Amino acid sequence: MMTSYRNYLSIMGLCLLAILSIKPALGAELPQNSECFESRDGMSQVNVHDTATGVVNVKCSPDTGGVLWWGDPFEGTIPMGDMEVEADYWHEEAVVKPREPQIDRNKMLTICGMACHNGVYVPIPYNKDPRPLKMHLDIIPDAMNLKHGKGSVWCLDCHHLVDRTKLIDNFGYSVSFNQPQKLCGKCHGQVYRSWRDGIHGKRIGMWDKGGKKRWWVCTECHNPHDVEQGDRNSGYAQLAPEPAPNLPKGMTNADHERMHHGPSKSESLH
Amino acid sequence: MPNQEKSKEKDSKLTTRRDFLRGAGNYTVASLSGAAMLLSNPKPAKANVTWAEHFQKNYRLMTEEEKQEAIERLETRYSEEYGQKVTVDGTPSIDGVLFGYALNIQKCIGCRRCVKACVAENNQSRGDEQQIEWIRVLRMEKGNFSAEDRDQHGYPESFGVQVGGNAYKPAGVVLEGQHYYEPDQVPEKDAFYFPMQCMQCEKPPCVKVCPVRTTYRDPDGIVVVDYNWCIGCRMCIGACPYWARRFNWGEPNLPKEELNPHTHYLGNRPRMKGVVEKCTYCVQRTRKGRWTACVEVCPVGARKFGNLLDPNSEIRKVLAKKKVFRLRADLNTYPKFFYFMD
Numbered sequence: 030m031m032t033s034y035r036n037y038l039s040i041m042g043l044c045l046l047a048i049l050s051i052k053p054a055l056g057a058e059l060p061q062n063s064e065c066f067e068s069r070d071g072m073s074q075v076n077v078h079d080t081a082t083g084v085v086n087v088k089c090s091p092d093t094g095g096v097l098w099w100g101d102p103f104e105g106t107i108p109m110g111d112m113e114v115e116a117d118y119w120h121e122e123a124v125v126k127p128r129e130p131q132i133d134r135n136k137m138l139t140i141c142g143m144a145c146h147n148g149v150y151v152p153i154p155y156n157k158d159p160r161p162l163k164m165h166l167d168i169i170p171d172a173m174n175l176k177h178g179k180g181s182v183w184c185l186d187c188h189h190l191v192d193r194t195k196l197i198d199n200f201g202y203s204v205s206f207n208q209p210q211k212l213c214g215k216c217h218g219q220v221y222r223s224w225r226d227g228i229h230g231k232r233i234g235m236w237d238k239g240g241k242k243r244w245w246v247c248t249e250c251h252n253p254h255d256v257e258q259g260d261r262n263s264g265y266a267q268l269a270p271e272p273a274p275n276l277p278k279g280m281t282n283a284d285h286e287r288m289h290h291g292p293s294k295s296e297s298l299h
Numbered sequence: 300m301p302n303q304e305k306s307k308e309k310d311s312k313l314t315t316r317r318d319f320l321r322g323a324g325n326y327t328v329a330s331l332s333g334a335a336m337l338l339s340n341p342k343p344a345k346a347n348v349t350w351a352e353h354f355q356k357n358y359r360l361m362t363e364e365e366k367q368e369a370i371e372r373l374e375t376r377y378s379e380e381y382g383q384k385v386t387v388d389g390t391p392s393i394d395g396v397l398f399g400y401a402l403n404i405q406k407c408i409g410c411r412r413c414v415k416a417c418v419a420e421n422n423q424s425r426g427d428e429q430q431i432e433w434i435r436v437l438r439m440e441k442g443n444f445s446a447e448d449r450d451q452h453g454y455p456e457s458f459g460v461q462v463g464g465n466a467y468k469p470a471g472v473v474l475e476g477q478h479y480y481e482p483d484q485v486p487e488k489d490a491f492y493f494p495m496q497c498m499q500c501e502k503p504p505c506v507k508v509c510p511v512r513t514t515y516r517d518p519d520g521i522v523v524v525d526y527n528w529c530i531g532c533r534m535c536i537g538a539c540p541y542w543a544r545r546f547n548w549g550e551p552n553l554p555k556e557e558l559n560p561h562t563h564y565l566g567n568r569p570r571m572k573g574v575v576e577k578c579t580y581c582v583q584r585t586r587k588g589r590w591t592a593c594v595e596v597c598p599v600g601a602r603k604f605g606n607l608l609d610p611n612s613e614i615r616k617v618l619a620k621k622k623v624f625r626l627r628a629d630l631n632t633y634p635k636f637f638y639f640m641d
Contacts, residue, residue, distance in 0.1 A: 227613030271410060
């Protein structure tokens with residue numbers, strides 16, 4: 030019942046988007062973004078709508094399309110499930126936003142799981158040497174450009190051999206896409222412990238002891254297929270910044286603060 | 300009348316002393332007539348409320364009933380002005396809570412989302428005329444020190460020195476760091492970022508200098524301002540070593556549809572012209588258990604917040620396990636805002 034209603038809404042939303050995109054001439058007066066991203070552009074999208082309490086669930090940045098404000102921090106979340114948490118925080122209500130709907134947005138996961146990778150007819154590669162696989166570029170655009178583990182890790186070290194809607198940990202147990210920390214933590218133990226303590230990663234909701242918290246899981250911020258991000262060698266992809274503050278009145282540019290270390294550049298400024 | 304004044308300000312070069320006197324005369328007449336109207340006809344709700352607001356006590360010295368009255372007055376006025384139900388909250392600090400903040404400068408990517416989230420949550424003035432942002436993010440260049448450069452050329456020009464600043468031109472930035480950086484993408488490879496906001500000092504210099512004691516530190520560690528009692532002398536701005544306080548030079552510009560109607564008396568209620576404001580750790584949220592707007596919006600999770608008196612809180616874990624420093628600790632302000640690295 031609910032899902033059909035949501036489908037109806039999303040269809041309406043699509044129509045609206047289509048209508049809006051037909052009129053690019055009105056671009057200057059576009060209304061508030063109807064969709065924005067949380068941490069990973071393209072992989073953590075949220076639709077803006079009113080919540081039951083009368084406030085919007087999120088406010089989007091008009092400049093960068095990122096989430097700027099959370100009206101309802103627990104929207105669309107599910108209980109995190111079993112996880113060892115240090116100290117006496119075990120009784121807290123910890124929730125996560127399931128990753129599967131996000132990954133399955135274009136229904137590829139569903140179709141793949143039913144068609145080829147249904148557990149009966151499965152193309153299992155005999156050669157298990159790490160190598161790029163030239164397939165599924167439609168759902169994983171960076172499949173040929175895997176930047177994780179310096180060439181010693183490949184698809185089937187993380188993805189389930191038979192059940193493609195699941196991940197796999199180093200013991201061969203299947204792990205849900207919703208709980209990637211159970212897989213990532215096997216190698217990145219230090220970060221995992223830090224995340225468990227609430228030091229690494231993001232949480233929103235209530236700060237107080239015993240309060241409900243939404244935890245961000247690994248893949249909500251990091252792209253597991255490209256954790257190097259080129260020569261920046263950082264786990265977080267670049268994004269567009271919000272606009273700079275206004276210059277003080279009477280100041281025409283900010284050249285005064287642009288100083289460069291080393292004389293060659295500073296000379297060119299003056 | 301205000302329009303006339305504005306246009307006068309704009310072509311101030313042409314203003315003679317006589318013009319000025321005439322303007323001042325107009326102004327006096329206007330204010331006198333306003334006061335007369337208030338005295339003679341106290342019926343309009345807004346005038347009534349403003350009158351009472353002017354003559355209320357310092358918030359700290361009010362009884363509970365007086366606080367409640369003041370809050371109700373404000374709720375009525377704001378709801379009328381902004382055309383929606385605006386709540387003003389007076390929640391006092393919670394026992395056994397001392398708020399602490401930690402920011403991972405290794406993780407910060409300089410995207411400024413915290414800055415804009417803060418503006419959306421805390422009803423700051425926005426727009427070209429008067430823009431107030433409580434958080435500032437500094438871009439710091441990664442130095443490539445070469446002894447040869449220093450020997451041959453000395454230090455780069457304008458290194459850590461105040462730039463500009465005379466009767467005709469505003470002063471530039473005094474410290475190393477860039478406020479107005481605008482790259483296409485952040486983080487840049489050759490830079491790191493350093494956000495600053497109110498440090499909620501344990502010994503706040505701003506509180507020491509306030510001549511009317513309208514700014515004070517609440518038991519949960521938040522330094523707050525009673526805007527109604529503020530006289531706009533800006534002593535606190537001068538005293539703050541962290542550039543945390545902002546002044547409403549003009550009438551704040553807050554569009555009705557952008558108002559956050561959930562406000563706190565000491566926090567994000569709409570301000571007036573001529574008062575000082577600053578970060579309050581989102582007092583309207585945190586005293587009800589919710590994380591601050593900047594913590595929630597940070598896309599990399601660099602911001603951590605919690606109760607310093609709870610040994611199992613994440614802020615205490617940061618202090619126990621990470622490399623932590625406080626900005627300008629030499630000033631003995633004892634900030635409750637910590638920076639840390641992995």
